[in-house]
Amino acid sequence: MFIHTRKLQYNAKPDRPDPIMARKLQEALGGQWGEITGMLSYLTQGWGSSGSEKYKDLLLDTGTEEIGHVEMISTMIAYLLEGAPTSITEEEAKKDPALAAVLGGMDPEHAIVHGLTAGLTNPNGVSWNAGYATSSGNLVADMRFNVVRESQARTQVSRLYHMTEDKGVQDMLKFLLARETQHQLQFMKAQEELEEKYGVVVPGNMKDIEHQEFSHTIMSFSDGQGSRAFEGQIAKDGEKFTYQEHPEAMGEVPVFKHTHPNLHNDQG
Structure with a gap:
């Protein structure tokens, strides 16, 4: 069961609209290593876990937190798109180079498909797909995937941080960086514990067969x-x-x- 509160987990409001940055943030939302991938991977892994309650709860805690991260980035994208152009003619763009630059870097889907809100896509409009997520039933393998996913996500958030000078956007990204630090560390710890129990090679019971x-x-x-x-x-x-x-x-x-x-x- 999920219960929603209208308050965000952390602030997600920019200093000013920026449709180009909105497009870039789509990677952190609907890209291969984005928050949707983390959310659905961890939740599915947790729901399917029949072993230790310790690891099940860790996965469900983190997966549920990721729902909040999806909400934060979606909210930030919507704010960044406020006032974005929706009907600029070619003649108007020629008269105003700044306007043309915005139009050139903006994702048309934000206006055409999503009505100036976030979409479940990467910056190029490629839809998120379930092939990005992983839930194998093997906790050692899944914890390793989770470390990789958090590492890739944190790398991309770090790059996004350097692509903007907007203090509001940077503030949200700083929070996400910190949480991805925690998630990397917790999944590495869980991985180490599971490796001590089951071995470092996955699966651990095929050595006599290979x-x-x-x-x-x-x-x-x-x-x-x-x-x-x-x-x-x-x-x-x-x-x-x-x-x-x-x-x-x-x-x-x-x-x-x-x-x-x-x-x-x-x-x-």
């Missing part, structure tokens, strides 16, 4: 040999890395039966 003679060998498939530096070092599972300078082709040459003539493959 061909172990290939499991700790760095194979050189490029001209450089920089990766040789790992040779002899100890992996996180306690085993040593080996290095193979000239990987072999160990498989057979594939030979297929001719396909049915009705397929007209004409393979010779």
